[in-house]
Amino acid sequence: MFLMNLQRYIQSHQTDLTVISASLIVIGFLSRYGFGNLAGYNVTLAVASIIAVVPIAIHAYQALRVRVISIDLLVTIAVIGAFIIGEYNESAIVTFLFLFGAYLEQRTLNKTRESIKTLTEMAPTTALVIAEDGTTTTTDVDDVEIGDHVLVKTGANVPVDGQIIDGTGYFNEAVITGESKVVSKRPGDSVFAGAMLSNGTVTLTATQVGEDTTFGKIIELVEDAQDTKSKAESFIDRFAQYYTPAVLIIAVLVYLFTHNFETAITVLVLGCPGALVIGAPVSNVAGIGNGAKRGILVKGGAVMDDFAKVDTFVFDKTGTLTTGQTAVTQVKAYTANPKLALALTARGEQHSDHPLGHAVLTYAKAQSLAYQSLPVTSDRTIKGQGLELTIDDYQVLIGNERLLTTHEVGLTPPQQSDLQAIQATGSSVILVAVNGQLSLILGIADAVRPEVKGQLQALRDRGTRHLVMLTGDNQVTANNVAQQVGIDTVHAELLPEQKVDYIKQMQKAGHRVAFVGDGINDSPAIATANIGIAMGSGTDVAIETSDVVLMQSSFQSLVHAYALAKKTVLNTQENIVIAVGVVLFLLIGLIAGFIYMASGMFVHEASILVVIFNAMRLIRFGSTPNVKKAPQKTTDLT
Template structure:
């Protein structure tokens, strides 16, 4: 066992020793020393076949007929007929091919390795007396405050308790530019503090951090096989033993041992076996680098087939934060009325009220000191109160009707126009007369229109919006974005029913939501895509997680899935074409054992290098986009 482990650990130096022996052997032949030539090549063959035979034996112990077994039998046959040069070259090419394969495969996993290397192992914890102590990150607990200095990685998920700085979150969210963080902002473990100084209070530590979950998810995804890989695995179970049988039959029929051995060598399905998994690993690694978590090769395959994208509206197509978009004042000073409404709304935590307060603060209005009396929050209608002797009502039409406020024809027209635009309305009356109309709407994500066009160009046939919002607002948003189909005023169960209806019609459906409220639909769709910041629910429920809630990432993920599946098919075609070429060459008499093994190993490298193109997929376009915005 120790000898076996030693040989496996030293396969690389063994490969180079074999190369030296082969070079020495051919030098001996040139110097007219045939015995030395045969001895050196025989020694090279023996050295090289040992690690190959060990792998073959390990596979046989679990009842697998491997490529290594084919090569081992071929080498034994070559020794029987005294073709030491053939056996030496075949085994060297096999070892050298494996060496290059491992090095190139390691590069495809570089994005994951770079992630794990970014995780800090120690942290500076803040003591009660203001001093710090350096401790292992595994010793941190929720609630600890850690000190993060410029150039250091954050050891925890948390909120900024003190300080100010710019944080590079590329490894977590895919955001290429540093993000400004101040007190109260959320930060993630693994992000780098570019400049500034932060005190971060931990909300998640250790394996519970978003960063740790991302690394774990991507590592698991790279080990999850695609449909193509599963098919090839089943194929190889029968193909490799079949090669052995065919080689045996060829030897028995032709009585040509050299030909039978050559069939064994040429029958190695190396490129076919390696082609699909290397594309899978490279594609998932590319996604991780861009803040896109794809749960395995099977998900990548299914994602590439999607023809229908179904979107939630609030928080997905929109920013999820209502804002004042229209302000119509019929009498009085606009800012003065808005400040009074903001004072009233400070009593309530309703999203529309918070939008009004934010608008007042953006204008610099000093509403907090206004004297408010006899205030009341009326559920489902609005708020009322008295400010400086004036009775003020702010709410919907029901509230104004309750207080006997009638709208003029012009005011009703303005209200109708506002509602047709898809905005929610807050009517403000002072002393029984309507004085101001405030329009509030959830702002569309600015990148959505261009992203939806890009999805169509990439192959999406149907864009659908399902929302619980009112029909007028939903229709307005759909028209603005070019959505093909819209269904409004839906409960979560209704959304699931629509997804199932589309699937029954033969569509391949992806549901894009926030990963929390839309969990049933995410789970029902063929592909669930969570637009969120790596929350536990999003990661567990969906098939694809866009850590940075960005539609550009959605487009990249869709294009990447199609590119990865196409790359896998290219590799399978290359592998099959090589096998056909080798068989034709064998029949035609221009392919022999050594040359066949050379072509075989070269084909493995070709499919690996082809898959490695996926690692940088989208990088050039992203850089051009950043340059244009700089």
């Protein structure tokens, strides 16, 4: 028990031991070169060596207990050998540099995991549960059940996933989506555990609790991802298992042939593949941490590797390339006062429950039109045609071409041409006639995300070769959207299983395919692709099925994730090249006679610092390039 407690104490104070070792080394060199005290020099460096080698030896012993010959064992043996030949300065510098390298590695890993620490600290521990009599009880969050009514007040974190049933408020969902701006929520809207209620008071019904909440799954996902090894890491681990014993054998052979104990010890020290073992995991953890802080969840180093090799992006249309909400996308006006015509249309649509009417009202609001006070003296709904209204003494028709034909309102050839052009885009059409004359043609469609065109070009700039759309929508609409955003290939009117077939065909043709969808109805395609990417606010299916989750549902995040994967893999390759290059240089130097233990260990440990600092660059890796948003095809009515 005493030994176990001593091991824990030493390991928990490893940083302190590193500082003490460095201080003793400085004192030792001052003793020799400042005061000419050789005895003080040897004593302080010997003590520094002993202090620093203790945690290294403990790690070596723990590894041996599970039958692993680790790098720590090589260093421990090298220090013992240095003591035997009286090279206390060598042993002190070797152990200090080794501990300092371990300190920097741990510091880098901790820095990249700060986002996870922040998430766990923000997780609420209690909830205000409302009883049937209306009273509230402070309940441990683990005891909240699905269906419970929970009260959330201003400044509090939401304790469970739920749906608002009463009240409104502004929520900061940065821990979920990575987006810091507040979002307005009202009854019927979903909220996520971990989000903070910035203003307002709401009551919600719990839909997911505990570890099953989106928040809990995100924490688990990122933690697992940082422990998942890439192919490069797995290879290096296997390599180290054979390399470390090989170095021991080579050192023994060197001593047997040369009878030079110091040279054999030098082989042990310089043969430690420290930078090689550290380089790959530090790069992957830094890259995954970078993504997590931006609401990009990547499921491990292996996903990073595969994502970097993607050459074909396949997109769903609705909710991915488009907003998933209908909007007025085209306006043709044939009147001297188009704003009046639109105001009359909006006032009329207030008397309709047609889905297209909401799009008209939203558009009119964006145009800052005051239409609510216009008096409606008569209104009649004509099934299958539209509305016939009298508004402020204007005779108004709002509907389809049949409605206008029934009321003997004709279209001129140019107007007929405009109508056909809008219909050719796959848009729904509303015709508006005022006092017997066609005044407006409104094209309404699922609006294309304004940033998509520029961001798809950014994907091409980063190495994407093919952009494909697979959608269940009709061919005309799909072609129009593809033309707007720059998609190369379109396949429309597909069932989910047909999307899977197309992905398999692309894979058989040698393409590395990433499928981007909303993570709900596209689960089979997401699971089939080499990389499945879910653009959605953390739905259960999105998190469980996909390889990458973009919590912000933005194409900027998609471009950043793709660039980050490529940069992370490149960074890993750079670290491997540095590590292998240094080992070769040291071996050549040792054979040629211009590398000795002190200089060799300095170069060796410096290479460890180089790969760590190189990996740390990923933590600050890039903001998405500024891409101009493509304007929507709407006509201003001024």
